[in-house]
Structure formats: C-alpha cells, structure tokens
Amino acid sequence: MTLLTSDDDYDDEGFRTCSVTGLDIHQTAEGPVKLFGLTAVIAMLIGGIFALTVATTRWEVIGLLGPGDFYQHLTLHAWNLLIFWMVFMEIAILYVGGPMVLGRRLPLTIAAKAGWVLMVVGALVINVSVFTAGGFPNENAPLLTGYVPLESPPAFYAGVVVFILGAVVAALPFFLTLWRERREFPSRSLPLVAFGAFITSIIAFEALVGGLIAFVYALLWRIDVLGSVDAAFYRQMYWTIGHGSQQINLAAMVTVWYFLTHVVGGAEVVSQKVSRTAFILYLFFINLGAAHHLMSDPVVSSGWRLFNTSYAFYGAAFASMIHAFAIPAGLEAGRRKRGKGGGLLGWLTSAPWTNPVFSATIFSIILFGFVGGITGVVMGQMQVNMTWHNNFATVGHFHGTVAVGTTLAFMGLVFFVIRTMFKRQLAFPRLASLQPYFYAGAMGIAVLMMMYVGLLYGIPRRTVSIVQNIPGTNFDFAAAAPLFAILGVFAILAIVAGAAFLLVAVASLLVGDRVTSPADNADLVPDGGAEDEGKPLHAYEMRGTFFFVLIFMAVFVLSYVANWWFLSELWSVGL
C-alpha cells in the first residue's frame, strides 16, 4: 500500500501544505481519501463493464443478453455505478471538505477503516448475491429498487444493510471533526466548502436512516420474521434512500463545483450569504424530492404529493437555480478580478480548457443543469409524471444527473487527487485532456436519445427485447428502432470514453511521472496564481453569467411548456 501512504513530505506533526490549494493536509486524512477514491474507481470499472452488456442488450440489433441475465447485469450496473462509485467518492469528499479544508487531522481513523471494510463487504455481498441469484420465482434480480413483494436473495438485503451501516460509520470521523472545530472556534463560520460538505452529510444521514428502515424491513420479511410486507410503505421508505442518495450526489457535486472551479479556475464566492442560504434550502427541502417516485402511485394523497414533489413550493429547485448563478458568477468575477475577463465571455474563453479537471467540472455544471436538472423538475410535476413514469425518459433523466453531471465532476476530482495527493502526473496527457469532451459529448447525446425514446414512443425502462417483438401479440415498438440505433452507438462511445478515464487514472497511478516539487503541479494553479486585490467581488461584472442563466431559463420554460402541452393532448384521467 505504498501508493496510499507515501509520507516523505509531512512535518513532525503529520501536516503538509498543498502547493495547489494551499490547504494544510494531515496524513490521517490523506490516506483514507486515497483509499475511498481508489475503491470508487474500482466500482466504476465493474459497473462500467455491465454498462456495456446492458447497452448492447437494449440495442436490439445486437441483443446480447436474454431476460434472465439482463436483469442481473442491469442490477449490477446500477448498484456499482449509482451507489458504490458515488458513495465511496462521497466519503472521500467528506474527508476533504472536513479535515482537509479545516486543516485538522482526521479523528477516529479506526471508524474510517471499519466503515470502509463494512462498505466493501456489503458491496461484495450485493454483487455476489445478485450475480449468483437463481431467478424466478424467489431469487429475482432486485434491480436498484428491490421492490417488495418480488423476492430477491435474502443475502442481497443483508448486503445492503451492511453497506449502509458502513457508510454511517465512515461518516462519523467527519462529524467529529466538525464537532471539534466548533468546540475550538465557537463563533467562526465554516469555509463554504466545509459548510457544503456538512449539509451533504446531514442529507446523507437522513437518506441512510430511511434506507436502513426499508432494507431491514425487507430483510425481516425475506427471512420470514415478518409474515407480509406493505408494498406502499416499502416504496416510501425505499425512496428515502433511493432518491435521497441522489440528493447526496447533488449536494456533494455542488460542493465539488465550488471547490474545483476555485482551485483550478480561480473562482471565488460572490456572495457567501446567497450560496449558504441555498445550501440551507437543500438541508430543509431537498429530501422531500423522494416523493418524485410516488407521483403516479395509488395510496398517497394528492396534497401530500404536491407538497413533497415540489420540495415545499420548489425550495430546493430555487436553491439549485441559485447555485446555477453563483458558481459561474464566481468564476466570472474571480477571473475578471485578475484581469482575465475581457468582453462578455473572455473570462470563460481564457480559462484552462486543456486541464481535464477544469473541463470536466464545467461540462458537469452545464449538462447537469440543462439536462438533468430541468428534466427532474419537469417530470416531478405530479401530472407530467404520468408521461415519464417508468419509461426510458426517466432513465434519461437520471443519466443526465448522475452519469453526466455527477460522474463528470467526480472524474475531475479523481484527476485532481491523482495530481495532488497521489502525486502523479496524468499518463497519456493528450488523452486525459480530451477525455471530458469525449465523455460529455457521447453521454450527452445518449441521454437525449433515452429521453426521446421514452417520451415519443413510451418505451418502458427495465425490460429486454421489447422494441422489435413482444411475444404473444403483434404490437411492438419498432417505430423507435432508428432512435435506438443512435442511442446504441453513442452509449458505446460513452462507455469507451469512460474506459479512457479508467485507463488514464490507473496508468497515472502505476506509471505516471512522480510529482516531486511544487513546480511540477504549477500548471494546475489558475493563471500561475496571479492575484489582484481590487474592488470587492460583488462589484465586478457578472453579465456573462447572466447571459447563460437567461438561456437556461428559456430552455427550462420551453421544456416545461412542451411537456404540459404533450400531457394535455391525452385523454382525460383522474378526479
């Protein structure tokens, strides 16, 4: 494990100063960040392999797998990418946002290690139990949701419980770090990144508790302690973690946006008040979004649905729109302040676009907002949801948020950690530089196709070979085949781009040139660290950002109107 513990430049107390961020980093925090980051990358490799088999099955021209195998592969694709890749990264982000940003040691390192072990054991149990599941009738693949009363292997539910407990244990050192910080400096505000990480951790805690309730309940039923299960209760508790975990991704990703735009782009915080208020709105309202999955359900009342799906009158969507201005504005004002911003968009065109950490972050912001964010709010409108529920457009939505948005931000973060903590130059620098463009482009188009096949043709998600032929009827979805061809090609290209990320990451760790002095990482520091303490930040122009958010709002309004028009064309339903 020398990779994880190279410690030649720590001082006597175990601290070193990062030459790129200026943070005082303690060795107790750095080791776990590397460990969780590396584990996340391995999960991505496993999930990525299943991405290939899933994509080549749904593209029925290839039609790789039959039904039995397909549902297993789909389950493993989802758990490894949507859960393991994300959550391992998020624990690493907590350790960066807490101890590293605050310049503290990581307390209770035993909990970090124990949490990691539990999470890995849970992840392995889930992978093995799904891969060896016997299928119908009582060992069905659970997919991501494990909807009761469809029965999956009992070990699967147990694995999930262990994984969730592991994540809770791994988060403890972070909470303790903040506790100690407050004890030492009771009246000092946290830095924004630490504040964002703190909000993320509370949202995560709520989600994990909901997940424990859902999966312990299902496990007890599966091992016959409970005689029956209530499908509606399970759905409500499941989605506390099912969508809550995606809110963890969101809050962590937004925190990473503030972090990376600052350290490699020179962004600053244009208004602490506004950005922190947005995080507070997340804290109060974002987890209500779990209700998005129950919009087309019986049981829950329409009042309950309206309140929750709107995060209480769109409190959390409002928060996201605040970040959508604040982050690019931070980049704009920060760069103008240092003389890097001529005209409307000079601050953007002069940015370090060949640095993959920067380009991955910017593509993450743009695509998450335009693709994942807008569709999430639109499909979360109670009535519009009828035309999205369980069809491929939903798959498009969450690939827009997670596979494009969050994954790109985390890819950028992994590159950054390789440079600054593993102290390696990126291998294949040209490929590394192009990778975010390649991935964002291919995945972006694949996501649009997913939405089109879902909305325009009503293609169901989670099914196999249905487009060309549905057994027992002459009905089919063959009209959607041309769009599936585009989807298939771009999905495969996106997977190749994902493989390029893994190649660069792994090759950098194994054979990348060592970073031995600050000069080796000087290219990461925006504009060579040029500083110009001029007027206060809010006094700088933000018209470039304003131009972008107006385009964003126009697209939002158009998508909204189009979806409602689409709905109003249907026959009448409901009270």
Place this chain on the structure above:
Amino acid sequence: MTSPLDTPDDDWWNTKINRRESLWLGISGLWSILIFGWMSAYTRIGDQNPIGETFETSPEEFQQAISEYQSAASERDDGAIVPADTDVYIAGLQWQWLGTPVVLEAGTEYDMHLSSLDVQHGFSIRPRDSLSKHMNFQILPGYEWVLPMEFDETGTYDIVCNEFCGTGHRTMHGTLEVVEEL
C-alpha cells in the same frame, strides 16, 4: 476572504449582492412559485390528473371482485369483455393483465379499478396508432386504485407492464378497445 476554502470575513452576511445576482434570485423565485401554482391549479382545471381513490384490498378479495365483475359482464364474439356498467376491473398478474381484452365506449367516463394479485406492476397504456400518447401508473398488490378515465378517440390501446416483475416481464401485454358505441 472570498475563497470557498477560507473562513469568511466576519461581516459576510452584510456584504452586498451583485445586482444581476439579485435579479436572478427574483426571476428564479418567481418561476418556482409559478410552476407550483400551475401544478396545483391543474388539479382543478385540468383533465389529466393521476388522482383517484385508493382502497385497501388483498389479492383474494380483488380476485373475487374481478370474478363478480366478469360474470356480470357480457362477452363479444372475439372473447373481449364488455363491462355491464362503467366499472372496469384490471389486475396485473405475472405475466398478464387480467380483465383484458376489454371493450369500452368513447366519451363515457369509466372507473378503472386497478390492482395486482402478486407483485408490483406498471400499467402503461397507449393507442396503437399514436405511440407518443401514453400514460403510466404504478400498480401495487394490496391496494385497489380507482382511476376515472374517459377515452375520446376510438381504436386499440395497448397495455404493457413497465415495472420489472420477474423474468417474463416483457411478455406482459393486454389490449383495450375503444369503440364509438357499444
């Protein structure tokens, strides 16, 4: 300090906000209220709302209700069910839609009683000649959902299952036919 990595200045709460940022706060706040208002208003003024009464039931009870409904209903030559009144019962069962095929009349409001006799299913329905018009609902065992529906166009409507319900999921299909007059 304006770095997100540093402790902010003591008076950070009182620092001015750029006027374009204030303007954006106004625009996005207004939009948030507007879309909530529209969604809420549509439950009163709109024709498409996923709202219906829910009743607790059990697979046995619902099976019983379907049997009674079917014995009261008549049957067309091709075996399609013609309901006796405006109540229509459809249940998901691995891997078929019980209660289909069924023949309904355009312009009449029916109460669709939807439930499942085993696991969760997805009731996804569209007219065969216009795939872009589709509605999708979650169907749960143990709950009967009564959704009023009124079809205005005649033709064959295909129902597929769009919630994973086991290996045979993709074969789960049923039809509903809407005719001018019964």
